[in-house]
Amino acid sequence: MAEEMSIRNAYGNTLVELGSENENIVVLDADLSRSTMTHLFAKEFPDRFFDCGVAEQNMMGIAAGLAACGKTVFASTFAVFATARCYDQVRVSIAQSHQNVKIVATHGGITVGEDGCSHHAIEDLALMCALPGFTVIVPADAIEAAQVIRAAAATHGPFYIRLARPKMPIVCGDHYNFAMGKAVTMRGGGDATVIAIGIMVDRALQAADTLAREGIELRVINMSTLKPLDEKTIVKAAEETGAILTAEEHLQHGGLGSGVAQVVAKHHPVPMSFMTIKDVFSSSGKGGELLEKHGLTATGVVEEVRSLVGRKP
Amino acid sequence: MQERTKTLRRHIITMTERAGSGHPGGSLSAVELVTALYFHVLRHDPQNPNWPDRDRFVLSKGHAAPVLYAALAESGYFPVAELLTLRQMGSRLQGHTHMITTPGVEMSAGALGQGLSFGIGNALAARLDGRDYRVYVLLGDGECNEGQVWEAAMAAAHYKLDNMVALIDRNRLQIDGWCCDVMNTEPFPEKWRSFGWHTIEVDGHDLDQIIAALSEAKIIEGKPTAIIAHTIKGKGVSFMENKAEFHGTAPTSEQAEQALRELE
Numbered sequence: 074m075a076e077e078m079s080i081r082n083a084y085g086n087t088l089v090e091l092g093s094e095n096e097n098i099v100v101l102d103a104d105l106s107r108s109t110m111t112h113l114f115a116k117e118f119p120d121r122f123f124d125c126g127v128a129e130q131n132m133m134g135i136a137a138g139l140a141a142c143g144k145t146v147f148a149s150t151f152a153v154f155a156t157a158r159c160y161d162q163v164r165v166s167i168a169q170s171h172q173n174v175k176i177v178a179t180h181g182g183i184t185v186g187e188d189g190c191s192h193h194a195i196e197d198l199a200l201m202c203a204l205p206g207f208t209v210i211v212p213a214d215a216i217e218a219a220q221v222i223r224a225a226a227a228t229h230g231p232f233y234i235r236l237a238r239p240k241m242p243i244v245c246g247d248h249y250n251f252a253m254g255k256a257v258t259m260r261g262g263g264d265a266t267v268i269a270i271g272i273m274v275d276r277a278l279q280a281a282d283t284l285a286r287e288g289i290e291l292r293v294i295n296m297s298t299l300k301p302l303d304e305k306t307i308v309k310a311a312e313e314t315g316a317i318l319t320a321e322e323h324l325q326h327g328g329l330g331s332g333v334a335q336v337v338a339k340h341h342p343v344p345m346s347f348m349t350i351k352d353v354f355s356s357s358g359k360g361g362e363l364l365e366k367h368g369l370t371a372t373g374v375v376e377e378v379r380s381l382v383g384r385k386p
Numbered sequence: 387m388q389e390r391t392k393t394l395r396r397h398i399i400t401m402t403e404r405a406g407s408g409h410p411g412g413s414l415s416a417v418e419l420v421t422a423l424y425f426h427v428l429r430h431d432p433q434n435p436n437w438p439d440r441d442r443f444v445l446s447k448g449h450a451a452p453v454l455y456a457a458l459a460e461s462g463y464f465p466v467a468e469l470l471t472l473r474q475m476g477s478r479l480q481g482h483t484h485m486i487t488t489p490g491v492e493m494s495a496g497a498l499g500q501g502l503s504f505g506i507g508n509a510l511a512a513r514l515d516g517r518d519y520r521v522y523v524l525l526g527d528g529e530c531n532e533g534q535v536w537e538a539a540m541a542a543a544h545y546k547l548d549n550m551v552a553l554i555d556r557n558r559l560q561i562d563g564w565c566c567d568v569m570n571t572e573p574f575p576e577k578w579r580s581f582g583w584h585t586i587e588v589d590g591h592d593l594d595q596i597i598a599a600l601s602e603a604k605i606i607e608g609k610p611t612a613i614i615a616h617t618i619k620g621k622g623v624s625f626m627e628n629k630a631e632f633h634g635t636a637p638t639s640e641q642a643e644q645a646l647r648e649l650e
Contacts, residue, residue, distance in 0.1 A: 099514070123510065123545070131503045131537035138507015141485070141492070142515070143438075161497050162534070166504055170485050170494045 075242035075275065081179050083215035084236055085110025087222040088147060092118045098226065099139050101125055101148040103132045109149040109179045129159040133174075137166035140173040145226055151185075152178035152194030152235055160200060167231050168204040174232075175225045176201075181211070181235035182322035183350065183367065184272060184360035193355050194235070199327025201233035202300045208253065209233045209300040211321075213274040214241045217297060220251035228253065235271070237322075239360050242275040244295070256303040262290035265378050265385075266310040266317050270296055270329050273320035273348070273369060280374035291378055299329060304336045311341040316381045318346045322369060325349035344384040346377050387593055390421050390460065395622045395649050397456035397469055403642035405473040408481065411632040412526055413453035415557040415590070415617040422596040423522055424457040432462035435489045441519050442508045444493045446501020447526035447555065448482040449634070454491065455479050463490035499532025501525060502552060506542050509550040520604070521550040528560030531569045536581065542610045543582025551603045552583070552612045555590065557619035559630045578612040590615025623648055 091098050092114055104127045106112040115122035125132035129150055136148040149155070155178035156163070167174045183193045201209045208230060212218035218236060225232045244259065251257075259274065260281050267277040274295045281291040292314050294306060311317055317337060319330040330347035337345060350367050364370060394417050402408035424430075428441045445454050452472065459466045464478065471477035478487045482496030493504045505523040512519050529535065542550060554574075562568045571577065578585040584606045588595040596615065603611035619633070620626030623645040626637075637645055 099510075121514065125541060126537075126544075128534075128537035128541065130499075130534040131506075131541055134500050134503020134534065134538065135507040135510065135541070137493075138444075138504040138509075139511050140507070141504070142508055142511030144511055144514070162500055162503070165494060165497045166500050 075244065077240040077242050078215035079240050080212065080215045080218045080236045081110045081238070083218040084177060084179070084222055085113035087219045088114040089117050091223065091226050092121065095145065095226065097143065097145050099123070099144045099146050101132050101136055101146065103127060103129045103150040103154060105150050108151070111149050129154045130162045133159045133162035134166050136174045137170065137172045141170070146174045147177055148174060149177045149179065151192065152181040152197045153192055156194060156197040156200050164204060168206055171206050171230055173229050175234065176232065177222070177234045177236065179236045180238045182237060182271065183355045183363040184322065185238050186360040186363060187357050189357040190354040195324045195350050195355070197235060198299060198323050198329070202327060202332065207231050207233055207300060208298070210298050211235045211270040212297055213271060213295050214243050214245050216243060216245040216249055217251055220249070221297065224251060224253050237271060241272060244275050244278060251297065254298045254301050254303055256306040257295045257297070258292065258306070259295050260291070260293040262292035263314055264290045265382050266292040266294060266314045267320055267374060267378065268294045268296050268307065268310070268317060268329065268333055269320040270299065271322050272364070273322060276369065276371045277320055277374050279371035280378065283371070283375050284378055289378065289382060296329060299332065302332050302336060304340070307333055307336045308340045311337050311343045315385050316344045318348065318374070318377050318381055320348040320369070320374060322364070323349060325351060344381055346381045348373060348377055387421055387425055390425050391417050392649050393460060394421060394453060394456040396646055397459070398452045399623065399637060399642050399645045399649065401452050401455070401469050401472040402636040403639060404470050406636055407473060408452055408636050409449040409634050410452065410637065411559070411619040411626060411629065412447060412555065412557065413450045414621045414623065414626065415619045416450050416453050416524060416555045417621065418591050418593055418596055419524060419553050419555060419615055420453050420457045422593055422600065424461050426597055427600050429519065432490065435463060439517055439519050442492050442505070442521045444501045444505045444508065444521065444523040445483055445495055446523050447498065447529050448495025451479070451481065451483045454483060455488070458490040461490070498526070498529040499534040502535055502538035502542065505550055506538055506545065506547060509547045510545065512549055522553060523550070524553045524555060527554055527556040527558065527565055527571065527574070530554065530571050539578065539581040539583065546608050547610045548607050550610045551600065552610065554612065554614050555617050556614050557617045559619040559628065559633065561630060561633050563630055575614055578614070582609055583612040584609050585612045585614065587614045587616065590617035591621055
């Protein structure tokens, strides 16, 4: 079992580092600072932290107004409240003016667990990828998350960064180097490729071990930057492995699978399969149980890859 | 300044007639508010639209773009002749305000209810940076149906933003009819007071009253100021006054001709 670390702590700690390096960083939250971990920043820099209360629409507008005056703004709440709840505010006040606002949403996906379907952000990536000018990133673990937050702070423009609630297995080593818009090949292989985000990167790596014992060499790609998508790496994988599986903790429409499929269909069609949450809302349960229910497991990856390889011409 | 109000009104008529669409009613009702700000109160430099110390004017009711464009052009942000490109392909003047394309526009708007929150961001930034600019947000009264306005009203008072003013163009009409029939917001001034705002009511077509209220706002400490300006939708053009249908309908060329005669 890989070592696990809290991706939210990584966010909070990185914010504190950035806060001391850059006076222009301002952080907003909507009454969830102890869960999003922005309270760490609030403690160190109380003048540059604003709790907006349970009013996400107002928070996004304030974020835009601060950014318009030159601030680098991080705005955090749970993923369901950071996207669908205030989508028009993000669209008009932030996206259409290309404001320098970093929406860092915690509690993405179904691994939120027991709180149930109202709290499961499973359409957030589709919503945010649909907004022109937004950069959308899903870090795979705490190490990558820290690098992503730094990269976002250093890059002008609107970002959506989705973090998970539970601790995540570490999949990025000490020498990991995140580059925006560049996918990272986590493991080489020539028989098929799995392109994954978030928790599914770990599951894909586990699956690759199992498949290797059967003689199937699975390439594992971490597509943490969902937008802009690294088309080059996708096309190369299609050309070199001839089969592509995508894996994400998100609905089938408008997420990673849709984006990769567009690239593959246009440049180098090969058999594809998609591990997603099918067209349903989930329910309460432990995060692991829910992943299991929706087939988002290492075993699921193994089965999908076996059948995908069988479809290769 | 009185002459300015006529010039702006003429621009609003000419622009929307030429465009064949647009929002004359709520532009005409806000003419005195915008005139008082751009030609008397605002600290701004049309040659330097990004001057960090400029006062911010945030048009939250983005459909009143024509009145803002007219004031910006008359101030020198762009040529007056450009007003006639309103809403046309390739123009810098979109149907609703867009801050990236139009010099002098502080916020992209068009979806109602968002400007007060944006203004709070501007006002907080002033405080963080130790700058003394002031933030003025113009809202419509129909716009105050939007819940976000009240989230922001709560927050501006909570943050004690005495560097910000909300001007509400209370023309009492919204698209579907009289505000009191569509969605009653009364008691309106009491709502702003109870949300913690220093609240002043003025005749929104009386420049002296508007300027006096804006001066009063400058000396209020510890809370934001709301100026409720009682206005007439379509003000200045007889057949547009108090007519909801001129919220989003441009005058025909005959109507424009008559309007311009009335505004001579």
